[in-house]
Amino acid sequence: MKEIATFGAGCFWGVESAFRKVKGVISTRVGYTGGHFENPTYEDVCSHKTGHAEAVEITYDPSIISYEELLDIFWKIHDPTTLNRQGWDVGTQYRSAIFYHNDEQKVAALASKEKMEKSGIHKRDIITEIIPTTTFYQAEEYHQQYNEKNKHRYLFI
Helix, strand or coil, X not given: CCEEEEEEECCHHHHHHHHHCCCCEEEEEEEEECCCCCCCCHHHHHCCCCCCEEEEEEEECXXXXXXXXXXXXXXXXXXXXXXXXXXXXXXXXXXXXXXXXXXXXXXXXXXXXXXXXXXXXCCCCCCCEEEECCCCEECCHHHCCHHHHCCCCCCCC
């Protein structure tokens, strides 16, 4: 059995790389979701006119890792308090977002966000969107598993 989770947490290169190392993750692919433009390219998304976020679609085995555990990783690998930016990357495509696929994921994501807010880990408000998934458009091949293909990796915090 396998399920899908989709997260936006800044540049998808580092986010994908982090999730690919997790036991129970079967596969990942990077792409664009949450926008209003069909079949966007990287250049389209970077124009800030499509509304898409750079995102990672994760196929995972829930008998090995739960959606809640994936959410825990999501919160740890980026700063959910910065609006439309992660580190040096600035723009709406770098927003923090959880794209849920069903009601169970929505409930889990909302509970996870509330838990994170109450933890006091972050001194600023968490601005992560929790919204239904829309069509996921796979990014260009050169973006897939970028860190594994390139010696001079994108530095991921």
